[in-house]
Amino acid sequence: MKLIPITSIFLLILATSCNTSDSETIIAKNKLGLLSPSTKVSEVNTILINDSIAEFDLESKFNKVSEIEVFNKEGNISLVIEPNYQNDSLVTINEVQILDPKYRTKKGLSIDSNFKTIYENYKIDNIQNSINSVILSIDEIGAYIVIDKKHLPSKLKFDSEIKIEANQIPDEAPFKYFWIRFEEPNL
Template sequence: MKLIPFLSVLCLVVFTSCNQSTSETRIAKNQLGLLNPKTQISELNAILERDSVAEFDLRSNLGTTKEIEIYNEQGDLSLIIEPNYQGDSLVTISEIQILDPKYKTDKGLTIESPFKMIYENYKIDNIQNSINSVILSINEIGVYLVIDKKHLPSKLRFDSEIKIEANQIPDGAPFKYFWLRFDETTP
C-alpha cells in the first residue's frame, strides 16, 4: 500500500523534470520560455542566465524603442526584445523576435518551419499583403510571421493590393521573421 504513493510522487518528479527542459524554450500565447508580459527588462539576466544579454542602459533609453539583443551560448543572436516602456521605472516586454530554432510551440513550430506547418496546425487569423512580404497573424499563439514574396507565385509578387489566401502560399515557403507579441490584457 505504501508503494503506490511513492510511485505517484516519483512519476510526478520525473514528469516535472522532463517538462522543465522544454519550458525554457516553449512558445505559447504570452509566453516565451520563462518570459511573459509581466517580466521586467531588469530581470532578463537572471531569467536568461544561460544566454548573454547585450549591454543596455534603461535610463538613457526611456521613452525609446531600443531593442535588446540576446545571444545564445554559441554567441549567435537568438532573440531581439522590444521593451514596453510604462513609466519611469517599470519596463516590460512588448514583442520578441525569435531567431533561434530551439524555441518552438507545442506543435513544433519554429523559425525554421515551412509554411505548411502553419497551414496544417493553426488557424491563420489574418494575411496582410505588403510591398515585399506577406504577414500572417496567428492569434491562438500570439505570433505573426513574415514570408518574403520571392517565395510566392509570380502573379502574387508584384501586386500589394491583391488579396492573398493561405492556399496560394507554397507549402515550403520559409519564414523571414517570427515575432511573438505580449498582450498584458490577456490572461
Template sequence: MKLLSLFGSLLLVLLVSCDGSTSKTLISKNQLGQLTPKTEIKDLKTILETDSIADFDIETRFGKTEEIEIFDSKGKVSLIVEPKFKNDTLLTIDEIQILDSRYKTEEGLGIDSNFKAIYKNYKIDNIQNSINSVILNINEIGAYIVIDKKHLPSELRFDSEIKIEANQIPDEAPIKYFWLKFKNLD
C-alpha cells in the first residue's frame, strides 16, 4: 500500500511539474504554445496573459495590419505576430517571428540554436540564397529560418545566384531569424 501511495505521489509531482509551462513555449507545426491558426488576434491578451502586448491598430492600411509586438515580463520583445484577414473581418495569425529563447521545438530548436541543431533534427525542404542570408524552409514544423551569410565560407557570401547546399553551411552558424508560418486549416 505504501508503494502504491508513493507511486501516486510521484505521478502527481510529475503531472504538476508538467503543468503546461513547456507547452506554452513549444514550437510545432501550426502551433506556438497555445497559439494556432484559429487564434483570433483579439484573444492574444487572454492567451498570453503573462506577457504584455504593444498597442496596435486593428484598422488596416492598404490591406495590411500592423505587426503586433509581444513583450516578456522583463519588457523585451519575445514575439512579433503578423495578423491576417479571414472572411474580410476576422483577424487571425499569419506568422510569428520568434525572438525569445524560451520557445523551442521538442528537439530543442530555438532562436539560440545553430545550424547543426536544424540539420541533425529536421529535413530542410528548401534553401533560398539571398543577398545577405540563406533562408531554410522546414515544412515539418512550418518554419523558415534565416542564417546570415557572414557565417558561410567566403566563396558563398557574395553570390546570390549560387545554389547553396546544406553541407556547405557550417554547423556553428547561428540562427538570425526564426519564423513560424501558420497554414489555414479551413
C-alpha cells in the first residue's frame, strides 16, 4: 500500500523536472526558454544560470552593446542576444539568434532542422529574396530563418529579383541562421 504513494510522488517529481527543462529551452511567440520581451538584459545572468554570458557593459556612455553572447557548458555560443535600448534605464531583449539545437519549438523546429520542418508545421508569412540568401518569416512564433541560396535550384541562386515560392525550396535545405524577435513589452 505504501508503494503507490511513493511511486506517485516520484512520478510527479520526474514530470515536474521534465517540464522545467522543456520550459527553459522552448521557442514560442515572444518566448525563448525563460526569456521574454520584458526580460531586462541585466537579468540574463540570473535567468540563464547554466550558461556563461560574455561580459558586457551597458553603462558605457559612448558605446552601446550591440550583442551579447551566451555560451553553453561546452564553451560553444548557444545564443546571441541583441538588446533593445528603450531609454537610459531599461534595456530589454530585441532579438535572439539561436545557435544551439537544444532550443526548439513544440513542433520540433530548431537550428538543426531543415526546410521540410517549416513547410509541414508552420505558415510561412513572407519569403524575401536577397543576394545570397532566402529569408523566411514565421509570424506564429516570431521567427525569421535564413537559408543559403546555394541549397536552391540553380535558376534561383543568382537572381535576387525573382519571386521565390515555398514549393521551390528543397525539403533538405538547412538553416543558415535562426532568429526570434520579441515584440515591445507593454510597460
